[in-house]
Amino acid sequence: MLNIADTLHRWCREDRPFALATVVGVTGSAPLPVGTSVAVDEDGTAVGSISGGCVEGEVYELCREVLRDRGAPQRAWFGYSDDDAFAVGLTCGGELDVLIQRVDPRDHPHLADALDGRPAAVAHVVDGPEEWIGATLSVLGDRWIADRTLGDGPTGRAMADRATAQLRTGRTALVPLGGDADTCPETLSVLVHVAATRPRMLIFGAVDFAAALARAGRFLGYRVTVCDARPVFATAERFPHADEVVVDWPRRYLAQTAVDTRTAVCVLTHDAKFDIPLLRLALDLPVGYIGAMGSRRTHAERLLRLREVGVTQEQLARLRSPIGLDLGARTPEETAISITAEIIAHASRASGLPLVRVSGPIHRGSGAVLETAGHGTGMVSETC
Template sequence: MLNIADTLDHWCRETRAFALATVVDVRGSAPLPVGTSVAVDEDGNAVGSISGGCVEGAVYELCRQVLHDRGAPHRAWFGYSDDDAFAVGLTCGGELDVLVQRMDPATRPHLAAALAEVVRGGPVAVAQVVEGPDALLGSTLSVFGDDGRIAGGTVDGGPMDRAVADRAGALLRAGRTALVPLGGDADTCPEQLSVLVHVAATRPRMLIFGAVDFAAALSQVGRFLGYHVTVCDARPVFATAERFPHADEVVVDWPHRYLEQTHVDARTVVCVLTHDARFDIPLLRLALDLPVGYVGAMGSRRTHEERLRLLREADVTQDQLARLRSPIGLDLGARTPEETAVSITAEIIAHTNQGTGLPLTRITGPIHRPAGRVDQRSAVPGGSS
């Protein structure tokens, strides 16, 4: 639902009831991920998309029906259809499970508060029960901030609320929307639930070290991909806001000193473009010891071998060196700064999503990798998104 937070926030401020259709499970090559939503208000206005067009009409009618009937949440399944070009189905071959429920802002003030916080750019998680006992289906609970603070709503009014909030807080810290199984025990809830945790996290950070032309192009692509981009260089003549208009901030400082002092997490990516061992070695020694999601360094293979030698002399372990992506980027034949920026961000995307980096024509199986599920026994406070 947070993909359409702007419109839902507007409807909530007007206390306008709406039906919300949310993708709660995906199998195969479905076009959009778990957590994507469509909403329809009582005047028939619609916002959002869950399939890129192929099942939107059927979902719209389900929303209208749920709004009219004021009944219980309704779950629908859409699968592949090729017998009739106009049949309701996913021509991409995937399958979607969709939960449709009525949302009344007057009875869910916490949801209105959560949507308003998302619009302001704050970190929010909204947990939604998408499978379980009828009495709990569709119930929601909101968590604000990284500390798992319950902002409102309830699942069962008891121990399950704390369990859901803890898991939602962990996913919020990791920046991940996911489907979580919970319950099935006497301490929380005897019946097992599936809870979809919608996450709107703060932007992940891209730290670019080295105020060079490649950094200018990389900062532009990084910003386009949703990163909060920082360019850092110790040379004030080069590290200026005018040279890097797409960076959120430009810092004049020694790279390793800045990295020591700034906040990083499992979603942070570190790109070292300095080409100078005076900067590279203390910076990489520190970066490879931090819980960041990606560390890459630019340079030729000769530069890379010398860099590895110096890092080993600086007592960097082999396990730490295995985290280093150097030479940075995928083999795209890139030459210009702009092409190189695409090469670097392509590797970051592949690394983050555990992709192969190979052309799709050379691999088999689903194009879209399974995502959005978290094992009940595993927490995710440090996992990358």
Template sequence: MLNIADTLYDWCRAARPFALATVVQVSGSAPLPPGTALAVDADGTAVGSVSGGCVEGAVYELCTQVLADGGTPVLARFGYSDDDAFVVGLTCGGEIEVLVQRVEPASMPHLTGALEAVTLGRPAAMAHIVDGPEELLGRTLGVPGDGSAYDGTLGSENMDRAVAAQARALLRAGRTGLAEVGGDADTCPERLSVLVHTSAPRPRMLIFGAVDFAAALSQAGSLLGYRVTVCDARPVFATPTRFPHADEVVVDWPHRYLEHTEVDDRTAVCVLTHDAKFDIPLLRLALGLRVGYVGAMGSRRTHDHRLDLLREAGVPQSQLAFLHSPIGLDLGAHTPEETAVSIAAEIIAHANRATGLPLSRGTGPIHRRSTAGTAALGTETVPARV
């Protein structure tokens, strides 16, 4: 629905009811991805698209019907028809499933808030139940990108928490996608499919040091949905050919590049140079920024010496507490690829306030509610910056 956020926001502000048709599943060569929407208001005005033209007429008719009836949402599937591909089928040969529902803005103030955030360019997510019990179908939950509490309800507090956690994970990655929740007593007895609409740029992973470990980590970062930058002051090493998985390769002094580039509280800063002339000015700057993660490679001896140098450079202990060094989780990693997995695992654990311990050694639900204000790392709890 965020593809038509501007118009929907105007309609919501005017308390103008409308029918919303949302692509919830695609298969084959369907033209548009899940989350794409078409909306029709009471005057018959239509905005958006669900198929690039193939089935717009049929979906429009469904919208006007649902809007007039004010009844329950409708799930409709459109696929290729051998008999007449141009009537209600997709000529591309794919299939789409579309949820059509009536929206009453006056009863969904959280939708207005989420759409406002999107129109202002702020990160936000909207969780949307697209499959499950009839009485839950079409319900939504707004999840702001600033870390504040979710808005609205899907039916129960436990369900809201579980869905909000999924929405935040997708929002961090800047991806719209389906999440399966429920099917248990802790959240909801019924299994639900929730489409999480997100509006956020991809988070950044800044890797400093054009080394073999950086090549492996850039691939892992790309897999996790990060926009990866590799930076090194040495032009002979910092080349796109050596880092094909990076979105950009920059030749510059690390601290100078970091000083002038854009970061936010989802940014992961990974310092792999373990060379004091690069590390100290870079980490001194990074630890003073509002970023999600700062890690530095090196042995424990290197780490202790690095801390001494950072203290001498005036970095306060409150900032040093946020430094992940030696970088990564203890996986016994040796190769660049294993080390990249170790670092990526620590970044995931930190972002989700998780321990990084084996699940077999824990108790309680695997997907638990995050503790606000703290980040559990290993057996130690330290303040969270995000």
């Protein structure tokens, strides 16, 4: 749903009914994760993609049918058939479980606010009693609003609690809910779409490499900050792709700024008077990635200095130094790709090896709730 949030927000504001097809299950190799949607309005306008092109035509027709007939939500399964190479299916060999439903914004009045770009969570019932399927609930700040189907009863409150918890993590997930007579009698499968604030990339050192990294980080969806204690170098003109440029001592700035497990800290100064206090603090914070630029000699000296100021071996194991993957990068732009590639691999717990040298599915998940930066999936064995 959130992959087409801008359009859905406009359609909801215009009270324009539409059909929504949402991926609610993925098995094996499939191009897009749980929570990805296609929508079709009454004029036949379509937005979004759920398969990268493999099954879009069939999904479009199902959406038109549900919208025209005003019927109950439908489920559709798409897989790969060796028996009929021309059948509608996924050429990558995976399987998709798709929920198609008609959405009248007047029946879901909270959706417009939930899709307006602010941090929010939308809990979407995708499995359970027939009368509950397709019901939605939105968490907006410290309040939640539900469809009439859910109301403010125990099921709605239980869904709101789970959606609130997912909003705090900043991750979309498919979660089981219910089976408890006191809190939620119905047994449901709920897809919680999370529109979280952008993850942060903190770049320390106003150097040419920082300018290229700021551009790459912003392209990947990070809120980028460049920080340097030297006002002559730390200027907005030098870093047009950064969301903010801060003139401050790196350690002091990091100590007073908000971070979380999605935050990437990139230290590009390779100057001990900045690096050591900064890294000593960063290695004690719950950030997702910490990398430092420098030669192998600089790295060895840095480790020695960090040990001298009390940094433990366990903490040092979190430090990615020299920063980046071995791509043979030389220019600032190539180096930015090297660094961001390592950040992606680290967040995904991937090897960083060429795919030709790796067996198994291209994208990997887990049997429980799978967490990713931005939009994630859950209760999925594997995604391609």
